[in-house]
Amino acid sequence: MELPPLAALLGSLLLCCAGLTKGLNITSTNQPMVEKAQGEKVTLPCTFTVAQEDQGPLDIEWVLIPTDNQKKEQTIIMYSVDRIYNNYYEAMNGRVQFTNPDPRSGDGSIDILNLKSADTGTYQCRVKKAPGVESQKIQLTVLVKPTMTKCYIEGSQETGRDLTLKCVSQEGSLLLSYNWRKITGTEELPATSLLNKDTGELSLKNVSEEYSGTYSCVAANRIGTDDCFVVLNVTPPINTAGTIAGAVIGTLLGLFLLAFLVFCCCKKRKEKKYEKEVHHEIRILKVAAIVPLWVQCLPPIWKDMPRLHIIKYQVKTLNVLLVKTQTFHRQSMTSHTRFMISQWYKHEETGCTCPMNFNCGETEVYYEMKYCLFRLYLFSL
Structure with missing residues (x-):
């Protein structure tokens, strides 16, 4: 009856001993995801502690894990044998450094300067001091604010027609949202308008001259905003029949003029030929x-x-x-x-x-x- 309590006690002692003998340990708070805006600076944390039994040389290595498993890991920066090596990754030359110039203090965090969208990826900090080895992963996402936003009109700007105001950002991280507003006249969107914030399309049905004015589109995400403008000018329909009739009349007049010129040229040529023949007969x-x-x-x-x-x-x-x-x-x-x-x-x-x-x-x-x-x-x- 006393064996189970004794076994439980022995297990607890073993766990305590195991905890006391544990050496190298990464102490920084685990942040599986970090988001920063393009152009800013980010710090990827990696603090650690060592035990007395960890007598080997200290090695700290940061690597970029590719999304494609068939590609090799890319070393970003490394500390080894009391030296820092930061020229492994050409894309980050001059932009990556250890937060603490002396990583032996227990701080292996790194700073990445002037972030670019290509810096997005999974980074891993690996700390080794024999016999201890520890690692920690961090997912970095570089957000890009909307830029080069363009506004344009799709459809005929005649009264009674349907048209669409479109807004597109050439650059910008996902989760973009678009919002249209009228900034002239009544400064209110027409009652028949339909806005799609995800695609940036503002549909207008059965437009009238009251719809005319300047419209503004604002593209936004968590990092920033960008806007553009477009002028809508709704006009009455063009008299298509009159245009066609005018084109036909103009064509007929052109053909008549061409025929008249050809007739005159032929008549002139015949007259010259006749004069030449008469002159020839007189000469004979x-x-x-x-x-x-x-x-x-x-x-x-x-x-x-x-x-x-x-x-x-x-x-x-x-x-x-x-x-x-x-x-x-x-x-x-x-x-x-x-x-x-x-x-x-x-x-x-x-x-x-x-x-x-x-x-x-x-x-x-x-x-x-x-x-x-x-x-x-x-x-x-």
Whole structure:
């Protein structure tokens, strides 16, 4: 009957002995979660005590535990063999330090300066002084206040239509809430408005001109607020039929003007072509009028050719002959000139007023040819 009390006493003694012999112990209050705003400073606590039997060297290590179990832990800062090592984590270089410059005093807490949203994570403090080893985890959440909030209108701003005022923050921690208010006119939201604080949407039904004004949206979370503005201008519906009719009339006028310009261009071109043809016919008549003056001196084989061909061919021949003879004295023609003229009148049946023996005078023949060429150029070119 006395055995159970004796056993209970022995158990209590063992527990007391175990408590007395316990060495290293982390004494800081367990704070599983810490929240701070971006840009601020946070202190992650880690105070401890050691026992006499803890004779080994003191090691304090802070690590960042990744959310992905497949990744390795990242050492942030460490104290070992009376030295501090704080260049393990590049993302926190210059921003992490021990709160107490001498962690041997029993304070292994750290300060993280100028917090960033990327600093959010689970941190663990590990204290070792052989044979004692203790650790403690802290979840740090860096909150970002709303920033770059934008307001805009979705829908037509015509009377009788439905539209939505939207408000969105580009940055900011979750648990954001949005609130709309009118800051001009009656400064009260329309009776038909419906606000969704989670999405930042303010729905307006069957809007009227009284809805017009400046609206403000305030985005807020536990850290701070940010706002934006938008101007609503409700107007009567546009006369769509009149707009369409005006567009059609304008198009028809444009097409008519284009057709008129094309007609004028074509008419002008026809007139120029007609004038050119008339001028050409007049020129042919002028040339035909002077052809009898010198065509009688042509050889018979040339007389059989069409007049236009005779004109072109004779122009070239007379031009060559004139250029050749101009280099000599006009009153006396050389033997070379006589030869060229004799080639001109080489056929017996020329019917030329000047016979083959040149009794009419070489000078007269020269001037007659020059006169023919001059008149031919004058009227035909």
